[in-house]
Amino acid sequence: MTENYTALYEEHKKLGASFTDFGGWQMPLKYSSELAEHHAVRKSAGLFDLSHMGEVWVTGPQAAAFLDYALVGKISAMAEGKAKYSLICQEDGGIIDDLIAYRRGEDKFLVVPNAGNAKVVAEALLERAAGFDVLVEDASAETSLIAVQGPLAEAILLRLVPAEQHALVTELKYYAAVEVPFTFDGGTQDLLLARTGYTGEDGFEIFVANGSAAALWQAIADAAQEGELTPAGLASRDSLRLEAGMPLYGNELSREGNPFAAGLGPVVALSKEGDFVGKDALAALKADGAGATSGRKLVGLKGLGRRAGRGHYPVLKDGAVVGEVTSGQPSPTLGYPVALAYVDVEHSELGTALDIDLRGKSEPFEVVALPFYKRQK
Amino acid sequence: MPKVAPELQYSDEHEWVSRGEGNSVSVGISEVATDALGDIVYVDLPEVGSTVTAGETCGEVESTKSVSDLYSPVTGEVTEINDAVVGDPALINNDPYGAGWLFKVAAESEGPLLSAEEYASKNGGDLS
Numbered sequence: 001m002t003e004n005y006t007a008l009y010e011e012h013k014k015l016g017a018s019f020t021d022f023g024g025w026q027m028p029l030k031y032s033s034e035l036a037e038h039h040a041v042r043k044s045a046g047l048f049d050l051s052h053m054g055e056v057w058v059t060g061p062q063a064a065a066f067l068d069y070a071l072v073g074k075i076s077a078m079a080e081g082k083a084k085y086s087l088i089c090q091e092d093g094g095i096i097d098d099l100i101a102y103r104r105g106e107d108k109f110l111v112v113p114n115a116g117n118a119k120v121v122a123e124a125l126l127e128r129a130a131g132f133d134v135l136v137e138d139a140s141a142e143t144s145l146i147a148v149q150g151p152l153a154e155a156i157l158l159r160l161v162p163a164e165q166h167a168l169v170t171e172l173k174y175y176a177a178v179e180v181p182f183t184f185d186g187g188t189q190d191l192l193l194a195r196t197g198y199t200g201e202d203g204f205e206i207f208v209a210n211g212s213a214a215a216l217w218q219a220i221a222d223a224a225q226e227g228e229l230t231p232a233g234l235a236s237r238d239s240l241r242l243e244a245g246m247p248l249y250g251n252e253l254s255r256e257g258n259p260f261a262a263g264l265g266p267v268v269a270l271s272k273e274g275d276f277v278g279k280d281a282l283a284a285l286k287a288d289g290a291g292a293t294s295g296r297k298l299v300g301l302k303g304l305g306r307r308a309g310r311g312h313y314p315v316l317k318d319g320a321v322v323g324e325v326t327s328g329q330p331s332p333t334l335g336y337p338v339a340l341a342y343v344d345v346e347h348s349e350l351g352t353a354l355d356i357d358l359r360g361k362s363e364p365f366e367v368v369a370l371p372f373y374k375r376q377k
Numbered sequence: 378m379p380k381v382a383p384e385l386q387y388s389d390e391h392e393w394v395s396r397g398e399g400n401s402v403s404v405g406i407s408e409v410a411t412d413a414l415g416d417i418v419y420v421d422l423p424e425v426g427s428t429v430t431a432g433e434t435c436g437e438v439e440s441t442k443s444v445s446d447l448y449s450p451v452t453g454e455v456t457e458i459n460d461a462v463v464g465d466p467a468l469i470n471n472d473p474y475g476a477g478w479l480f481k482v483a484a485e486s487e488g489p490l491l492s493a494e495e496y497a498s499k500n501g502g503d504l505s
Contacts, residue, residue, distance in 0.1 A: 018412070033470070034441055035416040235415060235442060306419055310444065329441050330418045359444070 006051035007144045007210040011217050015231050023116025025052035027234050034235035038332045041199050041240055042375075045150030046232030047220060050205065051213065054118025055143040056111040056125060060134035063107045069276050070128040071101065072259065074269040078103045083175045083196055087259055087267055088113075088121055089278035093285050094255035095262070097121050098247065100196060102177050110192070110207075112145075114249045128277060144213035148220060149203030149240075152228050157193075157204060159223040160184055169193065174202075184219030185212065198237060200244025200373055242327050242338060245300060245371030251311060251326045252298055252340055258282070260291035261342065263298050263370070289345075296323060296342040300372055301354065301365040303337030306330075309356035309365065315341050316355040316362060322347045325356060331372060338372045339365065379408035381502035382474040386490040388450035391500075393474065394490060397481070402451055405478040406438065406469065409500045414440040417466040421447075422458045422480050429455060431488030436479075438469070451484040 004025045012019070017028035028049065030037060040046050058067060064076035073086035080103050088096045097117040102110040113121035122138035129136050148157055158166055160182045168180050177194035189212060197203035208216050221229060238248070247253050252262055259268050259282065268282055291297045301309065308330045309315075315323035328339030339356065347354060350369055355362040385393040391410035395403040411417065419439035429435040429449035436447035458480045462468045469477035497504045 030415065033416050239441060308418075308439065308444075330439075332441065 004052070006049055007213040008049045008051060008146075008217055011214055012049065012231075017231075017233060020234060022234055023052055023114065023118075025115055027052055028231070030233040030235045031231045034233065034239065035332050037230055037232040037236035038239050040230035041150045041201055041232055041236065042333055043151070044227065045148055045152040045156055045203075045224070045229045046199070046236065047217070047229050048147040048149065048232050048237060049144075049217070050147050051144040051210075052115035053145050054111075054113040054115065054121060054138070054140040055145070055207065056113065056118075056122045057137045057139055058109045058111060058125065058134055059107055059137075060132075061107055062133040063109055065274075066129060066132040066134045067101060067109055067111075068272060068274060069132070070125055071099075072268045072276060072278060072282065073101075074272040075101050075103075075109070080105060081176055081178060083177055083194060085175075085267060087264065088124060089259070089282065090255060091278055091281060093258045093278050093281035095249075095253045095257055095259060096124060096255065098249055098253055098264075102192075102194065104177070104192075117249060142210055144208050144210050145205055146208060146213065146217055146220065147197060147203060147205045148229070149197045149199040149232075150201045152224075153201070153203045156220065156224045156229055160219055162188070182206075182216065182219075185215035191216075198244075198246055199240040200246070200371060201240075201375055238327075239329060239332055242329065242340065243331050243333055243371065243373035245340070245373075247298070247340070248327060257342075258285050258290055260285055261295055261297055263291065265291065291345065293345060295345060297345050297348045298326070299341060299343055299348050300368045300370040301325075301328070301339040301341050301356070302368040302372070303330075303339070303356075304364040304366060306337070307358050307361075307363045308337035309339040309341070309358065309363070313359075314357040315343050315365075316357055317347050317352075319362075321357075322354070328356075333373050337365075343367075378501060378503040379412045380474075381407065381409070381493050381497040381500075381504050383493045383504050385474065385493060387493065387496035388448065388488060388490060390448040390450070392448060392450040394450050394487070395478075400453070400484045401456065401481055402484045403478050403481050404450060405473055406447070407496070407500075407502070408473045409502050410445075411470050411473045411477075414438060414445060415442045416440055417469045420462055420466050420469065420479070422463065423449070423455045425455050425458055427455050429453065429482060431486065447479070449482070450488050450490060451482050452486045452488075453482040453484040455480055456483050457481040
């Protein structure tokens with residue numbers, strides 16, 4: 001696989017980042033300490049490069065109807081300016097990716113898939129577009145994405161927006177997006193600003209053309225005062241999303257899994273009009289009680305000891321394997337180990353005592369409600 | 378670039394060895410290792426009085442991201458462990474060659490050890 005570099009790679013190098021491969025991209029893993037970056041997002045704000053994520057535009061008279069067919073959610077019901085978390089599934093109900101769809105107009109949508117799946121999703125959308133009057137354009141290669149996440153995110157970004165436009169930002173709702181004029185690099189550019197994130201905090205994601213990405217990154221960093229904004233890498237992004245109980249494709253979600261087992265049943269609009277890819281299989285899975293009365297279900301596990309469960313470690317009940325950890329680590333905010341795991345539905349009830357096999361040693365865990373961490377509003 | 382303390386010797390598994398009085402040696406892990414591990418949140422050390430064997434595992438180091446085995450660079454009886462790092466594993470990240478030492482051994486023999494120069498050139502460390 002060829003290595004991809006975001007338009008912000010040189011910025012990360014200047015900041016002394018250590019890099020990791022993620023979905024074929026060289027991405028900053030951390031700049032200093034991933035724990036410090038994690039706490040910064042919870043207490044002040046973190047600056048993330050998410051340019052590895054995909055951006056696929058879907059436009060045309062049948063754009064809404066097409067996305068109702070291609071994705072599992074009822075995208076056509078979304079108002080302009082809103083965003084919706086959805087899934088793209090296979091015919092058999094397996095999950096190709098989780099994504100966010102933004103409605104940018106009556107006939108205009110932006111679909112944002114994960115980095116490693118961007119090509120696959122763009123190709124699947126193109127294939128499914130046959131017979132629909134739509135245009136599917138993969139703009140991933142030209143588009144950068146910068147996130148500012150944390151309680152100070154809004155205050156920092158407002159410093160780059162003309163005062164008379166502040167309401168665009170302050171009144172922007174969670175899971176909504178708007179074009180906002182940003183003043184940086186000696187000019188003003190209208191950029192798509194979304195109030196979305198993957199950290200469990202208030203925060204924003206800003207779409208910007210590659211050519212302006214470094215200048216915007218720098219301008220955001222300069223707008224923050226000492227201690228307000230910390231560049232944050234993928235290590236902290238992972239621990240933040242885990243505390244927030246958000247699934248990561250490849251860990252919790254896969255083509256072998258299904259939305260009901262993953263706790264994403266409400267995302268699947270079985271009752272929407274017309275056919276959609278995966279509908280029959282998903283209806284059968286639901287009728288079968290997948291994730292409710294049959295198979296395995298994704299649960300949150302809280303460690304009662306100090307040791308953390310890790311991906312692929314077996315989950316035990318009285319010594320017998322009843323599940324498998326998909327993500328786990330010590331929670332920096334909560335101070336105890338947390339894990340997401342698929343366990344047999346009969347052992348998935350809140351409060352159930354389970355063990356994780358930590359390389360031969362059993363450690364006690366308990367099934368707890370998700371998310372592990374919820375911010376105070 | 379991670380620092381490599383010039384006065385110490387190193388194993389291939391990134392433990393360092395410091396000689397004390399008689400056959401007493403102190404053992405820790407290098408900054409090359411702590412950088413790769415990330416923030417350390419748990420350390421499992423051998424018990425005082427137990428025997429460790431050069432090249433064999435004698436504990437675990439757990440960071441936010443992963444768990445790694447701890448290998449003993451020497452053979453002998455463990456005479457002391459650093460209780461401070463058990464209580465506050467971040468000491469290992471903050472001062473891997475000082476306050477972040479792990480345990481002491483009355484060494485009977487040593488496994489293959491590298492000089493600081495050899496270790497630094499092999500692992501891309503900074504000797505200065």
